[in-house]
Amino acid sequence: MPLPESTAVAAEPRTAMGKLTRRVKLEDQMPLGQVAVLGALDRSGAMTTSELAADQRVRPQSMARAIEAELTGEERELLARGIGLVERLAAHQVPPAERTDAPSAGTAGR
Numbered sequence: 001m002p003l004p005e006s007t008a009v010a011a012e013p014r015t016a017m018g019k020l021t022r023r024v025k026l027e028d029q030m031p032l033g034q035v036a037v038l039g040a041l042d043r044s045g046a047m048t049t050s051e052l053a054a055d056q057r058v059r060p061q062s063m064a065r066a067i068e069a070e071l072t073g074e075e076r077e078l079l080a081r082g083i084g085l086v087e088r089l090a091a092h093q094v095p096p097a098e099r100t101d102a103p104s105a106g107t108a109g110r
Helices: 004-027 032-044 049-056 060-070 073-092
Strands: none
Touching (some): 032 049
16 A cells, blocks of 8 residues: 555656646647658658658648648758658669679678
């Protein structure tokens, strides 16, 4: 049986969290769909747009439009530059077995 003082100590954070949760719910203007997506990202880590769409049971095109609508102009510019960089790197990527700078099995560790 818990001691009365430990029960009181445990109740304090629970009460504070309850008050905080109620206050956030009153002041929060974030749509529930966005909350659900953020929750999925928090639980699962990084996800592609297609993975998010499957998780939320929507079409990938709808998820892509929703995500793009939330980006600022600066974020769109950064994303476009990042996509361009990834595409350039992918176009110039050479498989490890074909690289001339990669050590061969006989020379590794020398």
